[in-house]
Amino acid sequence: MVYFFMKSGDNGMTSKITAKSAKEELFMKCDLVQELNFLVARMRSLGSTRANHALKPLGLKVRSYSVLSLACSDITPTQRDLAEFLALDPSQIVPLVDGLETSGLVSRIPDPSDRRSKVIVATAAGRKLYAQARKITRQNEDETLEALTPQERLQLRDLLSRVALADAE
Template identity: 40%
Template sequence: MAEKELAELLHLVSRRLRHGYVRRLVPLGLNPGQARALRALADTERPLRMVQLADELRIVPRSLTPVVDALEEAGLARREPDPASRRSTLVVITPAGRALAERARDARRQAGEELFAVLPEGRREQLRDLLNAVESHFR
């Protein structure tokens, strides 16, 4: 059997991680996009404009609308007019949204722990360092 390319291996491992994460999000009533939006909102000290949240998630603003609609419908976030700009809308995380963001963060951590449990701690640290080096190069 021929060795797989690094990019292919990374893709396969990422898919496994995502599947484990999604499996843990389903009972929370979230999909990965909604969980990412909640995490971004929970990680800021103030509400974000829709365009800022879209930038944070690296998506176009029109793709964010259904995500925010779903969060709002579930009582996890709400839209408010931006007092600094009549044309802008703020997205405000609710206390329920903040609590669920933390549960989603735990779900992601658990999925990673399960996936990487096959590696001894030292190898996990080494992998973390290597991936951080690649990621920091593109920031």
């Protein structure tokens, strides 16, 4: 426990290297590493910054990319739908759609069957950009899942989606 405090006959440098890898080893065995919330939080922190960086050349971030993806689907989602799917507050959707609309990637179409809500659909330019962005995210995800076999990747996606979408059924 006080292993790192020992300063016997060493010059201090080598002991710190061993201390570092020793800490990492202990870290891999600590309680927190078994907790879902921690793993997911760490993964999304690393993953989103990484994905944001990868999407930057297209002028997209993970959020706007997600909205664009849903706008390209055949869901024809309203802004409320987007909020539910993405687990965001409806007020967060507004500036997201604003940005995409200003860039000419999506359009707000008043829903004829309910004039309160607006359906978000991608423009031709939006679909074109999405096709490019999809390639990037696919590549990015492959790199992220490098440690897993193809089967394990499918398994992970399956398990994750069953948990993450459990309440959105």
